[in-house]
Amino acid sequence: MKVYADNAATTKMSRSAIDAMLPYMEEVFGNPSSLYTIGQEAAEAVYKAREKFAKALGCTVNEIYFTSGGSEADNQAIRSAAEIGAKRNKKHIISTTFEHHAVLHTLDKLQTEGFDITYLDVHENGLVTAEQVAEAIRPDTCLVTIMYANNEIGTVQPIREIGALCREKKITFHTDAVQAIGHIPVNVKEDNIDMLSLSAHKFHGPKGVGVLYVRKGVYISNLIQGGAQERGKRGGTENVPGIMGAAAAIEEAVKNLGENSEKLLKLRERLIDGLLEIPHSVLNGDRNSRLPGNVNICFEGIEGESLLLLLDAKGISASSGSACTSGSLDPSHVLLAIGRPHEIAHGSLRLSLSEENTEEEIEYIVSEVPKVVYYLRNMSPVWRDLQEGKKDYVIQ
């Protein structure tokens, strides 16, 4: 059986997203800046796509900026807020320890440019609170950037409350909503969001297409200098087919959101219950405030990459936060942020589901993962020491 369970990494494109793209490669291939018919048709199509995103997010078309993906949107949002902050002598930014690297590395860069960054603790449950944000705010705070939902452990932050607080304190609030959009309800007005990043390939759209939402009146500057595209804020001929695919995907995702998340929740709960039957395993991240498709579990005594390779041999595609899967020497910064010790973080497994996964697939995962975990534990010197009482279990 083939089971794709890595939808947080990327998703399979939907038929309707692919179909929405094809005419803009084969027929209406004109440059939206061109005056003749197929150029203007392309421009109109991009406008319609912009309307679809505005509708999905609850904003206006002029608040939507198309980008090359989530990373670019994160970079542009943070850079813009920092630039205006610096002009006003406000060089303090509040974020969390478990943001995506598109955010963390941008903040690292700003730190070298003299910004002071406060990284809020996300606790063992993978959640920050609005109170933590309130306590961290200073007179020189120019930006709060906190992700909507975490990409590894799926925890969903109290964005609406944090947004309300920032609005009250007149501090720009950005959220990386790459994992949330299309999966849980998001409305930028109701959630008091000033800037939001999203990426189409996380909801069955194409890779390399993202959106930065910027509330009217909030300052943004260019990351990419160029022509007048995106109202002068992002140079470069529009990726028309990509934008069309993304728009079809967001429309479909939002339309089916309720139905999909109901289905996913059932699958997720069954999967968590099934996998936690393995002794000395633990769920990472809060079980309730969690994306409907995210499961992330640590198994004591084993290493994640070998787990992934053996699952791949059984047709299951998943991911892990082990150092050896990332190519670095440290395991996932997210698992370390929620307080998992290194040796436990190496043994993590993330399964991220989509509505295309079936109950049969979940049962297959629940039957195969334990076999692989026991097999690896049987050849693990760490597991032997635990079993022989030479070391204490970290996970009871």
Add this chain to the structure above:
Amino acid sequence: MLYSEIVMDHFMNPRNVGTLDDADGIGEVGNAKCGDIMRIYLKIDNDTITDVKFETFGCGSAIASSSMATEMIKGKPLADALTLTNKAVAEALDGLPAHKLHCSVLAEEAIKDAIKNYYDTHNIEYDPAQFKESGHSHEH
């Protein structure tokens, strides 16, 4: 693919996995913090490795290099086993991705550590220079 066919073969069907109850030398290198640990058990007779088993906590590269290294020293004189390098192990595996080479150094070090343990526990004299400290912390 990330790994060669030989790596995948040794990872999927590792040779010499397990322990030896009557081991003459036991070595261990790595630690769980950095993500790879290898423990090796040697049976030694007449300065020859008559049997070898390993246990590894680690990635595909670590398990495959453990398996390959044990195959390369089984039945060999200690003097030969002491000259085994991680480069030779990686070559026998038809290469490893550059960022995975550190996972294969464990094999060479674990074997040396086990031989040293054999010398120490059997009161056999040796030149300590043979066992210069490696980058990995030893945890016994």
